[in-house]
Amino acid sequence: MPYSNIDKSKSKLNPHVSVDCVIFGFDFDELKVLLIERENPSSEGGLSIRNFSLPGNLISDDENLDQSAKRVLYELTGLTNIFLEQFYAFGDPERVKRKHDTEWLKSIRDEPSARVITVAYYSLVKLEAYSPTAASFAKKAEWYPITSIPALAFDHNHIVNKAIDTLKLKLQTQPLGFELLPEKFTLGQLQKLYEVILGTDLDKRNFRRKILNKKILIPLIEKQKGVPHKQAQLFMFDKEKYEEVKNTYFGFDF
Amino acid sequence: MPYSNIDKSKSKLNPHVSVDCVIFGFDFDELKVLLIERENPSSEGGLSIRNFSLPGNLISDDENLDQSAKRVLYELTGLTNIFLEQFYAFGDPERVKRKHDTEWLKSIRDEPSARVITVAYYSLVKLEAYSPTAASFAKKAEWYPITSIPALAFDHNHIVNKAIDTLKLKLQTQPLGFELLPEKFTLGQLQKLYEVILGTDLDKRNFRRKILNKKILIPLIEKQKGVPHKQAQLFMFDKEKYEEVKNTYFGFDF
Numbered sequence: 001m002p003y004s005n006i007d008k009s010k011s012k013l014n015p016h017v018s019v020d021c022v023i024f025g026f027d028f029d030e031l032k033v034l035l036i037e038r039e040n041p042s043s044e045g046g047l048s049i050r051n052f053s054l055p056g057n058l059i060s061d062d063e064n065l066d067q068s069a070k071r072v073l074y075e076l077t078g079l080t081n082i083f084l085e086q087f088y089a090f091g092d093p094e095r096v097k098r099k100h101d102t103e104w105l106k107s108i109r110d111e112p113s114a115r116v117i118t119v120a121y122y123s124l125v126k127l128e129a130y131s132p133t134a135a136s137f138a139k140k141a142e143w144y145p146i147t148s149i150p151a152l153a154f155d156h157n158h159i160v161n162k163a164i165d166t167l168k169l170k171l172q173t174q175p176l177g178f179e180l181l182p183e184k185f186t187l188g189q190l191q192k193l194y195e196v197i198l199g200t201d202l203d204k205r206n207f208r209r210k211i212l213n214k215k216i217l218i219p220l221i222e223k224q225k226g227v228p229h230k231q232a233q234l235f236m237f238d239k240e241k242y243e244e245v246k247n248t249y250f251g252f253d254f
Numbered sequence: 255m256p257y258s259n260i261d262k263s264k265s266k267l268n269p270h271v272s273v274d275c276v277i278f279g280f281d282f283d284e285l286k287v288l289l290i291e292r293e294n295p296s297s298e299g300g301l302s303i304r305n306f307s308l309p310g311n312l313i314s315d316d317e318n319l320d321q322s323a324k325r326v327l328y329e330l331t332g333l334t335n336i337f338l339e340q341f342y343a344f345g346d347p348e349r350v351k352r353k354h355d356t357e358w359l360k361s362i363r364d365e366p367s368a369r370v371i372t373v374a375y376y377s378l379v380k381l382e383a384y385s386p387t388a389a390s391f392a393k394k395a396e397w398y399p400i401t402s403i404p405a406l407a408f409d410h411n412h413i414v415n416k417a418i419d420t421l422k423l424k425l426q427t428q429p430l431g432f433e434l435l436p437e438k439f440t441l442g443q444l445q446k447l448y449e450v451i452l453g454t455d456l457d458k459r460n461f462r463r464k465i466l467n468k469k470i471l472i473p474l475i476e477k478q479k480g481v482p483h484k485q486a487q488l489f490m491f492d493k494e495k496y497e498e499v500k501n502t503y504f505g506f507d508f
Contacts, residue, residue, distance in 0.1 A: 016270040017345070017371050061369050065345035089343040089373045091271070091319035115315055117271050117373070119343045173427060 013058040015114040019069040020056030020156065021084060022120060022163035023077075024146070025127030026180045028189065031146050031196045032127060033160060036076055036138035038104070049100055053153035054160070055138065056118060058109070069121040077141040078133035084121040087166045088159075091117040095155045104153070108137055118154075122163040124197075126180050164199075171197055174246050175216050178237050186224055186232040187211070216242045267312040269368040273323040274310030274410065275338060276374060276417035277331075278400070279381030280434050282443065285400050285450045286381060287414060290330055290392035292358065303354055307407035308414070309392065310372060312363070323375040331395040332387035338375040341420045342413075345371040349409045358407070362391055372408075376417040378451075380434050418453075425451055428500050429470050432491050440478055440486040441465070470496045 023034040038051050055076040059068035069084045093115060096102060105112040132141035144150065149160060170176070177185075177193055191207050211217065218238050223231040277288040289306045309330040313322035323338045347369060350356060359366040386395035398404065403414060424430070431439075431447055445461045465471065472492050477485040 014270060014369065014371075016268060059345070059371075062347060064347060065343060065371070068345075086343065089319060089340065091313070091322075091373065093316060093318060115268065117313075117319070117371070119345065119371070169427065173423065 012061045013110075014061050015058065015109070015111040016116055018056055018058045018116050018118040019065060019072050020054045020118050020120045020159055021069055021073045022054060022122040022160055023073070023079070023082065023130075024122065024124040024163070024167065025130065025143050026124065026193060026196065027127040027143075028192065029196075032143035033146055033149065034077060034079075034132055035142060035144050035150070035152070036134060037140040037142070038137050039139050050150070051100065051104065051153060052144075052150045054156045055141070056156075058116070059119075065119050066121075069119075075136050076134070076138040078135060079130055082123050082125060082130070084123050086119060086121050088162055089117060089119045090155055090159060092155065098153075101153050118159075120159050120163065122166060124167060124176075124180065167197055175214065175237075175242050178239070178242055184220060184222065184234040184236055186234060188232060190235075214245065216245060266315045267364075268315050269312065269363070269365040270370055272310055272312045272370050272372040273319060273326050274308045274372050274374045274413055275323055275327045276308060276376040276414055277327070277333070277336065277384075278376065278378040278417070278421065279384065279397050280378065280447060280450065281381040281397075282446065283450075286397035287400050287403060288331060288333075288386055289396060289398050289404070289406070290388060291394040291396070292391050293393050304404070305354065305358065305407060306398075306404045308410045309395070310410075312370070313373075319373050320375075323373075329390050330388070330392040332389060333384055336377050336379060336384070338377050340373060340375050342416055343371060343373045344409055344413060344416075346409060352407075355407050372413075374413050374417065376420060378421060378430075378434065421451055429468065429491075429496050432493070432496055438474060438476065438488040438490055440488060442486055444489075468499065470499060 021034075025032045025034060034055065035052050036055050038053070055073050057072045057076070059065065060071070063071065065086065066084065069086075070080075070082075073082065073084070074080050095116065095118070096105065102112070127143060132143075134141040146160070146164065149157065151157065152160070171194065176197075177190055180193060181189055187208055190211065191202060191204065194207065195202055216238055217235045220234045220236060222234045224234060225231070275288075279286045279288065288309065290309050292305050292307070309327050311326045311330070313319065314325070317325065319340065320338065323340075324334075324336075327336065327338070328334050349370065349372070350359065356366070381397060386397075388395040400414070400418065403411065405411065406414070425448065430451075431444055434447060435443055441462055444465065445456060445458065448461065449456055470492055471489045474488045474490060476488045478488060479485070
């Protein structure tokens with residue numbers, strides 16, 4: 001429980017700065033994003049609207065931004081040990097304009113009308129390795145396919161879109177897959193990962209040529225198991241080479 | 255005067271969020287950064303320390319972050335019409351720890367001890383096209399070579415280093431030079447631009463092969479003037495192709 005030692009009575013929340021986390025999960029078939037759902041504070045009378053948002057909250061004045069992002073993600077979803085990378089700060093004065101967003105802030109914040117700038121973080125994880133558990137003001141914490149994201153609070157749909165753009169750019173400058181694929185994988189599985197992130201089909205021959213040229217893969221004698229015929233060759237990442245290009249430049253264009 | 259219509263008495267500064275601008279200037283020979291210098295508030299007694307910093311200040315509550323960055327840059331240096339790009343938010347609780355930084359904040363801010371998160375912007379411009387003029391609390395606004403940057407206020411040296419890293423990465427994903435070089439230029443001049451940003455010499459043949467492969471240059475019949483012999487061929491950017499790769503992916507590795 002890495003955050004159990006934070007004494008809430010001591011750490012003061014900064015009313016003007018928040019963090020939001022865009023956690024992408026890859027499940028070998030599609031890309032998903034982790035969203036929380038909170039109870040509708042005005043659900044008793046009139047319309048009942050389901051309220052989705054990114055896991056996010058105000059920073060505490062004794063933390064740096066990275067620490068805030070880790071804490072907030074943990075407090076709302078129980079997830080820990082996720083490498084979060086900052087990608088953009090969002091500060092439109094009109095970020096909070098819908099009535100049910102305003103109402104909700106009144107129910108949880110000391111200064112609900114204070115203008116808040118949010119610093120957004122993202123990560124890409126192997127979905128099956130993380131089981132979110134809702135806590136605090138999150139009543140649910142679940143994965144949603146990025147092809148069908150519900151309407152989110154504040155400017156969170158915009159933040160998710162910017163995170164997807166950042167991820168696509170990242171894909172072209174760094175190798176990807178080490179933490180997301182099984183230890184031994186086929187080129188088809190690796191291609192699927194790239195396709196899911198880019199949201200487009202790639203030419204099989206081109207992809208294979210380019211990725212093999214990068215010399216980050218080790219071909220194995222072993223072949224794919226559990227398929228009736230045309231068993232594909234298995235590969236492993238060359239960890240040393242992978243880390244080397246990760247810290248210089250990958251230059252992988254499509 | 256694009257900001258003359260801002261009524262200072264109406265726009266309230268947010269005590270917790272600032273913007274800082276890292277403006278890089280290219281002068282065909284080296285890369286420089288725009289710094290301001292302010293008077294030392296404690297210079298009368300004891301040590302007289304010259305106080306350098308990036309142009310930066312608190313955001314105003316009626317602006318978004320991009321607008322704040324433009325306004326602050328203009329107010330302190332007179333520069334306008336510069337495309338500023340946000341690159342990172344800095345929020346270490348210990349950003350302000352040196353005594354003369356603390357003293358200075360007391361002299362200019364309503365809440366000098368408030369913790370401030372700063373959102374940093376950067377730009378790369380042709381140095382000769384911009385003549386900074388210090389104003390407001392900046393007593394000087396001048397260009398300094400990035401190879402000899404003085405000690406800066408707060409965490410500003412760290413911010414400059416992060417901006418340089420961002421610029422280097424950008425160089426590998428986007429074409430560069432359109433606004434920085436003369437309309438007609440030699441490959442040597444273009445290579446110099448890349449070398450100055452990367453802070454390293456590049457192999458001439460490799461550079462030429464790679465940049466020509468990108469098909470963004472148009473070779474001209476005209477040759478370089480004003481040099482006694484070995485006049486180099488001149489090139490122009492193919493504006494259409496340049497914009498096209500700028501909006502997709504450049505993939506230029508070294």
